[in-house]
Amino acid sequence: MPNVLVLNCAPHEVRVGLLEDGRVAEIFVERRKDASLVGNIYKGRVLRVLPGMQAAFVDIGLERAAFLYVADVVDPRRDSSSNTVSEARTDLAHRPIQSLLHEGQELMVQVSKEPLGTKGARVTSHVSIAGRHLVYMPTVDHVGVSRRIVDDEERRRLREILEALVPQGGGFVARTAAEGRTPEELRADLEFLRQVWNDILTRNESGSAPATLYEDLDLVLRSARDLVTPELEAIHVDDESEFERLTRFMRRFMPRYMDRVKHYPGPEPIFDAYGVDIELQRALGRKVWLKSGGYLIIDQTEALCAVDVNTGRFVGKRNLEETITRTNLEAVQEIVRQLRLRNIGGIIIIDFIDMEKESNRNKVFGALSEALQADRARTNILKISELGLVEMTRKRVRESLSRSLSEPCFYCDGSGLLKSRTTIAYEIYRTVLREACVLDEPTVRIGAHPRVAQLLLEDERSMLAELEARVDKRIEVEARPDFHLEHYELATRPAAAATEQAGG
Secondary structure, three states: OOOEEEEEEOOOEEEEEEEEOOEEEEEEEEEHHHOOOOOOEEEEEEEEEEOOOOEEEEEOOOOOOEEEEHHHOOOOOOOOOOOOHHHHHHHHOOOOHHHOOOOOOEEEEEEEEOOOOOOOOEEEOOOOEEOOOEEEEOOOOOEEEOOOOOOHHHHHHHHHHHHHHOOOOOEEEEOHHHOOOOHHHHHHHHHHHHHHHHHHHHHHHHOOOOEEEEOOOOHHHHHHHHHOOOOOOEEEEOOHHHHHHHHHHHHHHOHHHHHHEEEOOOOOOHHHHOOHHHHHHHHOOOEEEOOOOOEEEEEEOOOEEEEEEEOOOOOOOOOHHHHHHHHHHHHHHHHHHHHHHHOOOEEEEEEOOOOOOHHHHHHHHHHHHHHHHHOOOOEEEOOOOOOOEEEEEEOOOOOOHHHHHOOOOOOOOOOOOOOOHHHHHHHHHHHHHHHHHHOOOOEEEEEEOHHHHHHHHOOOHHHHHHHHHHHOOEEEEEEOOOOOOOOEEEEEEOHHHHHHHHHO
């Protein structure tokens, strides 16, 4: 099955689906009014320096101030010619931030993580600008090669080309797309990136903070830059104007892939035709079925994501250990696919079904490690425990698919749970007992959601009778369709009104 890139473009939204071997591997959604901020460069102003957190809040012109950690600050007094960004970050992490920044100071920063939830964007002073083949890092002098290029000879060739091309004053990393590229192609990318950087410096000198100095490509062009590989057979775009814009971009920066851009004229929506829309809907659900009959439960919280593996309807053929191991091995492939598809990042706990044999645990762990090699996001994984748990992290740059396309339930306030009707009925019982001594009138009226009112008047009618006897008051229940399930109110009815209603 082919590897294709599918672009669904509308005036208000762009959706991109990456299919590998005919299956949807990644989905990206960008609303025009909420375009991604990652990669954007700003001239910001320090609002507050927090020595206790070794961090600072920086105004970059967004709704919430950005967060800058001490290790992400470039020290202008430090000679960085012999260090990588990671080495510079390690050194700076041990310096007090008040010696590097002060309130009111202006500095150039780049968004490294989108604003997540109630948190502002994470920013860094270690600017990097991505091209098609190279990433330019003007704050360090370093030449590197993507870890996803595994051939030692190719890594050596690329390093030698870059060391010959790169002048002093800036670092470059060869991206995965640089594999097999000629020195002329790499030189063109290098010169383009240096020109972009010079334009940024010019804007930085002439503008006042906060100001936008550079905006990364939008999702359409960014997808072409980052996702097009020699294995990709076609790029299908359903919008004619975006097709023409993408063709111009490819002609200028990626001419060898230009013939792979296709305009999709079909009457069926492009995401339906390639099965992306149905995978998108499944990716918003909690339960994922496996072909064998087993299933995954995926729960995301603010701090971490838990993945639970279950045998479900799969009963196996020989013995329990074999059934469990086969289910876990099948689950491995789907878990890695779902992590990419849903863009789940941060701490991830995978609860595999318990396996007695260490050899089987090692087999599952090895399969998981191998499957994660195809993931472009950086991951770190710990050995599987005797309880069948795997702890891992996946680099989180932007919101997960579910958080970007969903919002907390207005009814349960995002908890996913509501008190049961019986629990609410018993709360009402206790509230009436508590308040009876201050209620002077002979009748107490309870207003509650219709489902709770029905329970009180039917299944719990004996409880109401016992309550009336205890408080020596008449109790009326009123169904209120406008009430939340968990909401109820107590009110009293004067004796004259109660008598009139009873007689009428």
